């Protein structure tokens with residue numbers, strides 16, 4: 001029997017990383033666009049990097065868990081094309097939002113010669129020696145990734161809400177903490193037909 005709910009570890013990693021990601025995103029934007037009012041001593045920038053850098057470690061755990069544990073099957077009501085699109089969307093979230101974006105921030109700080117203190121506890125080693133000529137390309141990469149993955153994550157949220165409120169197919173409930181494994185989609189599908 002295939003389970004219709006993610007396992008507790010996958011759910012914990014999903015929601016923990018989602019909370020960190022959104023907070024880090026808002027901190028990054030605030031650090032840059034509210035610099036004079038809120039970030040005169042770079043406190044927001046330091047906090048942004050301290051929090052966001054944890055994603056570099058969590059994503060290793062997350063990918064390892066994802067590759068070694070089954071995920072719930074998508075509902076039969078979704079066409080093969082939609083299922084394929086969902087898979088590609090998830091791949092993009094992993095690759096761009098959880099891997100490339102933090103890596104680009106790490107690279108940017110490295111070429112700028114600025115430290116990254118993970119949760120304020122220890123320093124990440126620089127990826128490269130400081131390099132002025134790489135500062136602008138690194139910044140461009142991080143800013144571009146930050147805004148494009150912001151749109152990607154927003155799309156992910158909108159689609160999850162559509163599954164829940166319009167399709168009512170249990171896809172979102174499969175990722176909610178309280179849901180029991182293996183029953184929710186089935187009961188929901190029954191309710192729909």
Ligand code: HEM
Pocket residue numbers: 020021022024025026028029031032039045048049052053055056097101102103104105106108109116142143146147
């Ligand atoms: C190792 C991880 C990361 C490092 C070292 C890092 C570093 C930085 C730095 C130095 C800034 C500029 C802040 C300032 O000028 O005061 C910045 C901006 C930003 N970061 Fe990160 N970042 C990291 C990960 C992330 C992640 C995971 C996200 C998304 C959740 C993110 C989203 C942003 C955003 C939205 C901005 C503002 C971009 C803009 O100028 O419009 N960063 N980051």
